[in-house]
Amino acid sequence: MRLCLFLFFLCQLALAQQPVSNRGREIVFLSVNVVPMNMDRVLENQTVVVQNGKITALGAAGKVRYGRQALVIDAKGKYLTPGxxxxxxxxxxxxxxxxxxxxxxxxxxxxxxxxxxxxxxxxxxxxxxxxxxxxxxxxxxxxTGPSFNGQTVRTAERGAEMVRQQKAAGYDYLKLHPGLTNETFPAIARTAKEVGIPFAGxxxxxxxxxxxxxxxxxxxxxxxxxxxxxxxxxxxxxxxxxxxxxxxxxxxxxxxxxxxxxxxxxxxxxxxxxxxxxxxxxxxxxxxxxxxxxxxxxxxxxxxxxxxxxxxxxxxxxxxxxxxxxxxxxxxxxxxxxxxxxxxxxxxxxxxxxxxxxxxxxxxxxxxxxxxxxxxxxxxxxxxxxxxxxxxxGKPDWGILKVGNVSDLVLLSGNPLQDIGQTRNVEGVMIGEKWLSREFLTAELKKLEKQGK
Incomplete structure (x- = not known):
């Protein structure tokens, strides 16, 4: 019996140290305080269900149903917020x-x-x-694409050419750095508007x-x-x-x-x-x-x-x-x-x-x-x-914790609306379809330590 319990504990520990997918399987945050971000408020003692990268249910604890095969996370006293x-x-x-x-x-x-x-x-x-x-x-x-600056863009023609190249390559934005002039910058901005790629920086x-x-x-x-x-x-x-x-x-x-x-x-x-x-x-x-x-x-x-x-x-x-x-x-x-x-x-x-x-x-x-x-x-x-x-x-299903929105979430040990420093106290992260537990994140961070090696 003790051996079975020990093996069960090892299995649970191993599971906690791996990302858990909610593709085809519900993940449930039980008795959690929700920071929905549609208003400056906390919804206390809620059950939140996510599956296939979406929030599928949200309601008072004990009022929300979920399947027997769900991964249930005891989140009592913790706070769930959009990532x-x-x-x-x-x-x-x-x-x-x-x-x-x-x-x-x-x-x-x-x-x-x-x-x-x-x-x-x-x-x-x-x-x-x-x-x-x-x-x-x-x-x-x-x-963004490679930098637009005084060294990479010396003429208006070169600036326009780089814009078209980066748009064709599939970058999301253009990155502007110092050194642009009243000759090169207008050509970049004008061409960016023509081809439909935003510029920033x-x-x-x-x-x-x-x-x-x-x-x-x-x-x-x-x-x-x-x-x-x-x-x-x-x-x-x-x-x-x-x-x-x-x-x-x-x-x-x-x-x-x-x-x-x-x-x-x-x-x-x-x-x-x-x-x-x-x-x-x-x-x-x-x-x-x-x-x-x-x-x-x-x-x-x-x-x-x-x-x-x-x-x-x-x-x-x-x-x-x-x-x-x-x-x-x-x-x-x-x-x-x-x-x-x-x-x-x-x-x-x-x-x-x-x-x-x-x-x-x-x-x-x-x-x-x-x-x-x-x-x-x-x-x-x-x-x-x-x-x-x-x-x-332009993502209407991001940024607010509500049914139908994407399940990009952070579980915190304290209320960030009362103390912004609580954002540091991460208990776990949901990125789309994957749940990353605190144990997994701690182990991954340990691998990334550089000093002292």
Whole structure:
């Protein structure tokens, strides 16, 4: 009898450490508190049933029927919410898919069920296809093509040619980087509209945010160009004098100009991906040591963390840097973030990882916290990674936890509407048809540790 019980325990443990499919089999979350995201509320003590990648039933515990063969997850006291998006993600732009799979798992383990890769590579098209077919486990993947910047696009003709090539290749978006001009940028934007592919990313200094808005960016990332747009005398400066995202001139900005900027963004329905975590960590007054020892750094190669430390130290050592001006720059960005929320400019959740002290997946939790610090409520922040993304992507059955919608879900141990820090406490993730238990995710994360090896 003891042997049978021991073998049963081993079988259950093995099952917990593997993804469980709901294709043809119900998975049931029993006695769970639901954060549906259609309102700032919690539905307490619910039963949620998912099958074949969809939510098939939702109701008060004891009132919902399910089959005897269902996998029942005791979720009493836990919270179930739609999965989040990382809309400024980076997947290695290389020919080897294996390192890409590692990054995908870091995202999944942190409850991120959709990513938009923002520096494309031809291999990403194959990766996207294998994720969609189920051959590779990963979040839903939207990919940009290779970068449009001052080095890759030297003429208007070349810009238009690259747009047509990337549209034909099948990329979802174009990624714009700095260095575009008033000759090359209009050709890119015009051709993108002609062939029907959206463009997103940085705003080149010589283009400026007003032309970017008029051209119809799909999303402006990093709040790029915002500080320059509200800084008096910007027409007397060159790019190198303004600093990354306007970090050297933020203390000079005129906040009375913010409403005009917000109105322009709203009127043209330009989405904003703030990547506030990048600014709060790289461009802050704090030292590199404040971030380099964080627990999640163990998932990055030591050499990469060293590069991040050097980048931070170089920023702090720049003659244009002072702690007071750096803090003023961050305060300005927080005002811009709050203004976006207050003025109906749709924010999309994104943190830019891997990037200086932003580890894939983990940095999204920092991003959420920084947005709360900027004055958004936890519910407003959670919408940026769920409801707003579903609207942006044209996915009416994403982003809200209700019957008929896709079963991209995160199970948490605490209520994120009361404490945004609870997003870190992931008990399991549903990505479409697969349930990834905490045991499975913990084991996978252990395999990805880089430091100390």
């Amino acid at each position: 989040w998006a990382e809309m400024h993600a980076h997947v290695p732009p290389i020919d080897d898919i294996e390192p890409m799979k590692e990054v995908l798992m870091l995202y999944l383990a942190n409850g991120i069920t959709t990513i938009r890769g923002m520096l494309g590579h031809p291999k990403h098209l194959e990766l996207r296809a294998k994720i969609n077919s189920g051959d590779i486990l990963g979040p839903h993947f939207y990919t 940085h705003v080149s200094f010589n283009v400026g945010v007003w032309r970017a808005i008029e051209a119809g960016y799909s999303s402006i990332d990093h709040l790029d160009g915002f500080v320059e747009a509200i800084t008096p005398g910007i027409d007397t400066l060159v790019d190198q004098e303004t600093g990354l995202f306007g970090s050297w001139i933020g203390y000079r900005a005129d906040t009375a100009k913010i409403p005009r900027l917000m109105q322009a963004l709203r009127d043209r329905n330009i989405r904003v991906v703030p990547t506030q975590a990048l600014a709060e960590r790289w461009l802050s007054p704090q030292s590199a040591e404040a971030f380099s020892g964080a627990p999640e750094m163990k998932y990055m190669k030591p050499g990469e963390v060293t590069n991040w430390v050097n980048a931070k130290n170089n920023y702090n050592a720049n003659p244009n840097f002072s702690p007071e001006r750096a803090e003023a720059f961050l305060q300005l960005r927080r005002k811009l973030l709050k203004a976006c929320q207050q003025n109906g400019v749709e924010i999309l959740l994104g943190s830019d990882a891997p990037q200086v002290f932003n580890v894939p997946g983990f940095s999204i939790h920092h991003e959420m916290k920084y947005m709360v610090d900027a004055g958004l409520t936890p519910y407003e922040v959670l919408r940026t990674g769920t409801v707003n993304v579903a609207s942006y992507l």
